[in-house]
Amino acid sequence: MTDASYKSDLVTRANKLVIGNWKMNGSMESNHALLDGVLVGLEQAGCKAVVAVCSPFPYLAQVAGLLKGTAVSWGAQDVSAHGQGAYTGEVSAAMLSEFGCRWAIVGHSERRAMHQESAQLVADKAEAAATVGLTPVFCVGETLAEREADRVQSVIAAQLAPLFAKGDDLVARTVVAYEPVWAIGTGKTASPEQAQQVHGFIRAQLPASAKSIPLLYGGSVKPDNAATLFAMDDIDGGLIGGAALVAKDFVAIAAA
Template sequence: MTVRRPLIAANWKMNGDRELVTMMAATLQCIDSSHEILICPPVIFLSDFPKSTQYRLGAQNVSSEKAGAFTGEISADMIRAAGAEYVILGHSERRCLFAETDATVLQKAQQALRVGITPIICFGETLSERQQEKTMWVLAQHLDAVYAAQPDLLAESVIAYEPVWAIGTGLTATPEQAQQVHSFIRQHLARINADAAAKVRILYGGSVNADNWPTLFSQPDIDGALVGGASLKPAEFAAICQMAKE
């Protein structure tokens, strides 16, 4: 049986300040968790977190370019220098609001890997796609566009399943729905590399909180969470991190 260390990742989005950085760092220092804990604040706050073995740091985006005349962009080298070990890519908000495609996500993943940063690559279906029973077809198209195009990426990344209809809405996939999709993702990717597919961590994201997380986390193919709003509340995020998988 493959053992995958759970990963609990906080996506602060465009929220937070230095007071929250201080509160979160202090709260996480006091918990006992066997999980890997990741904080992804706005990039400007990365260097404000004190060094700690309790958590790792990540960014929410990275440029697809190495360097150059790209006003406002931040390179992989820069976020690495600021302390990032992970980066979130392909989040539904980036896809919907900034027209990012799978090709863009792949370019950004390549830049991250170039400097030793692990990409967390997000995939998910819209409400209309789910209602039309196209969830698996949509996910297969996205997965193939990234992983079939670059098979070695599978062993070097983390996947986050984020049903778009559950992002920031208060709606959450049922544990059974989430497990069905996570299992499909793993089986689909096994056609590319069975060993890597068995080992890759697949996170669930979509209005995760301390109340719904225990039942989600009990599912065999859910290896952690990408937490949005609840990650802005240090006590609640710490509670999620402490919940152990049976």
Template sequence: MSRKALIAANWKMNGTKALIEAVNNVLAEIDTEAELLICPPATLLPFFPPSNKVALGGQDVSAAVSGAYTGQLSASLLKEAGATYSLIGHSERRQYQFETDALIAEKVVTAVTAGLTPVLCVGETLQERQQEKTQQVIAKQLAAVYASHPELLVKSVIAYEPIWAIGTGESATPEQAQETHAFIRDVLQSYDNVAAQQVRILYGGSVNAENSAALFTQPDIDGALVGGASLKPDEFAQICLNYQTSAKE
């Protein structure tokens, strides 16, 4: 089944209005069939000009609809600021904010209910990979959300981010990434076989202009969640073009 690629940028706690302008200018000059998504700090969302080419997303979303939750952002607030997507369960949220699988599942439900598309992040640590627990860890993370809510699968995007590769300069080989992506799709098929064929599974783990082309040739890699390289307008544009040149039939 043909799936429209998604190239997503996670700016993390970086970015300026000047970067917005620079990225928009570069992306306006390229031609790609991939859908483009930028997840900047929430304070920058209102500064992005309306665009049919670039979608916007939050880097997190509250499980609560509204109320006395100082510092949190609800799905409705993100939507009002221009977001249509939200990252959920990023490894840095799991590590530094101690987010549990149960909380992440609540956030996915809240996001979908409000009309945001969740980009659910899953992945293993270096220790878990060395202990050959990659599949066990990822299956548990997926089950927390979709075992009880398989109807949400078709409204989701999955991002596989091997934690050992984030920000380290290390990246899974195309073959390693494909093996895990194929496993993820197999797990999803156990919840909803039809939806599993439609869900886009992104790779995120030190994606850059040099390694992205080879990653994109793999059959179950439907795009990328790009970190540091997305802060470099020309390199991010090249990653988008690499998907175009490596697009699967």
């Protein structure tokens, strides 16, 4: 357990939450056009969901300038577990906070796989984010081989264990995003029933004080499947990849 003092607000599932993950995409020009389209579209749709975008680090100042004063918040796609020091290439949570970030994605499957991030490191990043007031978006998910081996629950439990070990207060300030690795960027999507089964498992593992945190689904969410996914009992919104780069699609998902 930890005695860290967390500054991030408690987040709840009272409203659907839709977060766009731009990954390594964008330009100054295209970002401006995308966010203009998103803001206009959300207003026209009368969207009631909580909406956010997570951009690459170099664009945070631009995104903050374009979104300041709007209902759309912004965040980063990663954060360092370290506060400061000789960590070349790393970006601290305090730095992100200076750009008005509300969110920090941690443990995305691409970082777990390509950067060999361990479950402990991901939990440490979540703690670093929450300590300065960011809300960690904590990603979990299984590969196709792990699903076929009937290891979904054991894999996700192992990914969550270091986060839970840090204490209920941190968990209550975290958003968990279930992203089956086999559905990310592949065009394949877990069926609503498959996704709900995993979300229900995650909800059951949460400590009592964190039962109401949002659980998001990610993995080829599109306008034509979003409503069905979001209608499941324990799916409280989505972490959206490719569709977040197309204003009309992202708006349609948020409006679903």
